[in-house]
Amino acid sequence: MCHSLSINPGARVSTFTTAVDRASTAVQRALASWWCFGIIVGVFALSATLLAVAGADHFLYDEDYHFGIVQVYTHQWLPFIDQGNKYKGLGDISRTGSYLYHYIVSFPVRLVQALGGDARAQLVVARLCSVAFLSASFIWFRSLIIELGASKAIANVSLAVFAAVPITSAVAATVNYDSLTILFTALFLWQAVRIWKAAELRFPDLLAIAAVGCFGSLTKYTFLPVFVGTAVLLLIVLIIRTRRRTVRFSWGYGTPRFWIWGAAALIGVALFVERYVVNLLLFRSPQPDCAKLHPVSFCLSYGPWGRNYALEHQFSGASPSPGRVLYYLFQDWIPGNLWSLRYVGTSTHATLGSAATAALIDLAAAITIFLLAIGIGWLLRRRGMLVPFVAVAVYVAALFAVNLSDFDKMNVPVGVQGRYLLPFLPLAICCAGMVLARALDALYARPATLKVIVVIALVIAMTQGAGALTYFASADDAWYAAGGPLVDFTRFLHAVANKLLIGG
Structure with missing residues (x-):
């Protein structure tokens, strides 16, 4: 007697669902791995290195200015410059x-100079230093993000998205202090969060954060609000916890960490006092205006100062009002920061990227802000999250206040650049990712599959000008330093990038 063989449709669906769940879980494990993180950093560093080596002289973001100061320092061993009225244009x-x-x-x-390298070789080496600084920041950002309670997969994906912002690769390939500032920001906030969460307060850790905070402030004065705001928050909380005896204190005297960080803190504090405290005492400003130290004719040779000087004399000034503040915020400040996230190129050849890139950045910004808005309460309840929140809030408030003050003086939005937000972009992306992951976990029975779908969507979006693709898509031979195999390869990348771009 023969029996017909039948297959249960429900069993087939169950088998397929199980297979999808297993595949999604495997993808999540892969995304959380060290080798995935290594690929992200490696691709970023290689693309930035290619820009640094092949790109023409005079990148955007004031590269000539920063490289000019580097060259001044090659003629002396100490960081104190006796300028007088020398070095015009800086x-x-x-x-x-x-x-x-x-x-x-x-x-x-100066090592390249000693080996006989020409100006081009010196410029490339300086650019590679920037690549190294910004690439190293990924390590500390990953540690910080995990310290804040995010999964390793979210940490890696967040950093991949950060690397995909067109301006990130361009800044990394440029002689510019932003790269080192981003590294100090990651290292400083990682130390601050660890101190916040620690059951034992160790003196070497305080020395370490003091040293990093001072050195970060001496890299770029805009780090000052981060340093001061975070230091005040930690000081208040640690005093309260010490009095309540909820935290133990140890000196760690005699340990290698004590002596190493003690020496670093001593040097950092001394340099900080020499520059900022002395500036406050002598000039009543931590960053005195050029005209307080030099004749106006000398200061006019520095492009940004001359531009501001002319604009201020063309406009009588305006008093800040709620309407003017809102106008500036939504008409100039937010749009200016968004469009400049894709502003790449040289001082003579620059691009904002494709319309698809612009649309994706605007959409990503809107989604990020929405997720942060709905999840802010949950985020702040996570241990240690208050530290970066305060740092970001103080920094953004200070940045906006300075930009608004300049707008009131000149009636023109100056200094509005998305690269000033790069030190905190990984945190914003990470926090948005944490809120999204929590929502998927709560709303769906199989969140792993949906999370993988989100990652696939991000990968597809990255084909539309992510990282250095925005540069390569628009670049022609004039964007590069010389011919040869390297430029032949960039021509190939140019063709590939335009094939990927919608409308390219």
């Missing part, structure tokens, strides 16, 4: 608080 570099990047980079550059 503004004041004798009392500026933003000098540590230039001083550090001057050492590999």
Whole structure:
């Protein structure tokens, strides 16, 4: 007797669903792995290196200015410049608080000089230092994000999205202090969160955060609000916890960490006092205006100062009002920061990227802001999250206040650039990812599959100008330093990038 063989449709669906769940779980494990993180950093570093080596001279973001200061430092061993009225075109570099990047980079550059390298070789080496600084920041951002309670998969995906922002690769390939500032931001906030969460307060950890905070402030003066805001928050909380005896204190005297970080803190604090405290005492400003130290004719040779000077004399000034503040915020500040996230190229050849890239950045920004808005309460309840929240809030408030003040003086939006937000972009992306992951876990029975779908959507979106693709898609031979195999390869990348771009 023969029996017909039948297959239960429900069993087939169950088998398929199980297979999908297993595949999604495997993908999540892969995304959380060290080798995935290594690929993200490797691809980012290689693309930025290609830009640094092949790109023509005079990148955007004031590269000529920053490289000019680096070259000044190659002629002296100490970081103190006796400028007088020398070095025209650089503004004041004798009392500026933003000098540590230039001083550090001057050492590999002077080594190239000693080996007979020409100006182009020196520029490339300086650019590669920036690539190294910003690439290293990924390590500390990953540690910080995990310290805040995010999964390793979210940490890796967040950093991949950060690397995909067109301006990130461009800044990394440029002689510019932003790369080192981003590294110090990641390292400083990682240390601050660890101190916040620690059951034992160790003196070497306080020395370490003091050293990093001082060095970060000396890299770029805009780090000052982050340093001061975070330090005040930690000081208040630690005093309260010490009095309540909810945290133990240990000196750690005699340990290698004590002596190493003690020496670093001593140097950092001394340099911080020499620059910022002395500036406050002598000029009543941590970052005195060029005209307080030099004749106006000298300061006019520095492009940004001359531009601001002319604009201020063309406009009588305006008093800030609620309507003017809102107008500036939504008409200039937010749009300006968004469009400049894709502003790449050289001072003579620049691009904003494709319309598809612009649309994706605007959409991503809107989704990120929405997720942060609905999840802010849950995020702040997570242990340690208050530290970066305060740092970001103080920094953004200070940045907006300075930009608004300039707008009221000149009636023109100046200094509005998305690269100033790069030090905190990984945190914003990560927090938005944490809120999204929590929502998927709560709303769906199989969140792993949906999370993988989100990652696939991100990968597809990255074909539309992510990373250095925006540069390669628009670049022609004039964007590069010379011919040869390297430029032949960039031509190939140009063709590939335009094939990927919608409308390319």
